[in-house]
Amino acid sequence: MYGLEGRRAIVTGAAYGIGKGIAARLLAEGCEVGILDLDGEAAEKTAAGLRESGGKVVAAAGNVSSRSDVEAAVAKLTAALGPIDILVNNAGVLKVGKLLEASEADWRSHFAVNVDGLFYMTRAVAPQMVERRKGAIVNIASWMGKSGVAAYSAYCASKFAIIGITQSLATEVGEHGVRVNAVGPGLIVDTKMRDESEIKRKAEGLPSAFDRARDIPLRRPGFPEDIAKAVAFLASDEASYITGETISVTGGLWND
Numbered sequence: 001m002y003g004l005e006g007r008r009a010i011v012t013g014a015a016y017g018i019g020k021g022i023a024a025r026l027l028a029e030g031c032e033v034g035i036l037d038l039d040g041e042a043a044e045k046t047a048a049g050l051r052e053s054g055g056k057v058v059a060a061a062g063n064v065s066s067r068s069d070v071e072a073a074v075a076k077l078t079a080a081l082g083p084i085d086i087l088v089n090n091a092g093v094l095k096v097g098k099l100l101e102a103s104e105a106d107w108r109s110h111f112a113v114n115v116d117g118l119f120y121m122t123r124a125v126a127p128q129m130v131e132r133r134k135g136a137i138v139n140i141a142s143w144m145g146k147s148g149v150a151a152y153s154a155y156c157a158s159k160f161a162i163i164g165i166t167q168s169l170a171t172e173v174g175e176h177g178v179r180v181n182a183v184g185p186g187l188i189v190d191t192k193m194r195d196e197s198e199i200k201r202k203a204e205g206l207p208s209a210f211d212r213a214r215d216i217p218l219r220r221p222g223f224p225e226d227i228a229k230a231v232a233f234l235a236s237d238e239a240s241y242i243t244g245e246t247i248s249v250t251g252g253l254w255n256d
């Protein structure tokens with residue numbers, strides 16, 4: 001455990017998958033947690049499930065790629081929790097497709113959610129962190145934000161952008177006591193995104209996540225809890241001299 005008792009956190013895209021795992025870990029660490037998701041019904045259901053193990057969890061519906069949605073959801077969560085100490089920008093989309101074949105809509109959706117979403121969330125939450133001289137932001141990038149991969153051009157471009165924003169913002173807010181880091185997950189199963197991408201890969205005759213995991217040095221795919229541990233560390237005072245960093249959590253699939 002990383003000593004996060006009493007901190008207030010917002011996790012985006014926490015109705016399912018990695019975000020849900022992060023919300024559960026922060027709750028177990030003693031945080032009060034706000035979850036923000038496009039799927040408001042699923043977010044409420046996830047919040048209710050997490051509350052069963054004790055602690056405060058509040059849900060808000062909203063599309064991170066809409067500035068007005070973000071402002072309304074952050075206002076709701078801040079009113080319920082108080083000033084936010086930890087922001088985890090996790091919401092993201094992935095559409096498999098080669099650059100020369102992808103639709104313009106698919107291309108744009110990666111940037112609308114993965115990049116604009118992070119921009120709006122950060123602009124809505126970080127100013128109060130700067131004002132209070134206290135805060136940690138953790139962005140969920142990907143190993144595909146460090147390496148280009150065939151059929152994932154738009155996704156990779158959006159994740160490279162997240163690592164660029166992480167490094168830049170860290171240099172802007174460091175003097176105000178706010179740290180900004182990222183986690184780059186590898187092949188993570190038990191998520192909605194992975195399930196959907198596996199269906200598409202199977203239809204195209206491509207190997208499954210578990211087949212591909214045989215080539216990962218640690219010989220298994222990752223789980224949301226693997227990412228959640230790294231997020232809890234980066235959000236905590238144990239990481240008080242780390243900023244602008246992107247930690248790969250890939251079982252050795254990618255180490256840069």
Ligand SMILES: NC(=O)c1ccc[n+]([C@@H]2O[C@H](COP(=O)([O-])OP(=O)(O)OC[C@H]3O[C@@H](n4cnc5c(N)ncnc54)[C@H](O)[C@@H]3O)[C@@H](O)[C@H]2O)c1
Pocket residue numbers: 012013014015016017018019036037038039062063064065090091092093094113117140141142143184185186187188189190191192193194
């Ligand atoms: N699963 C993997 O292998 C993997 C690997 C590397 C990085 N990631 C990253 O981890 C993050 C979480 O992915 P996941 O695998 O848990 O996927 P997921 O589909 O299970 O979860 C994504 C969540 O984001 C929400 N969401 C999507 N669009 C949104 C929007 N516009 N506004 C608000 N919420 C929105 C979804 O409703 C969902 O709850 C993403 O940023 C993804 O790119 C995943």
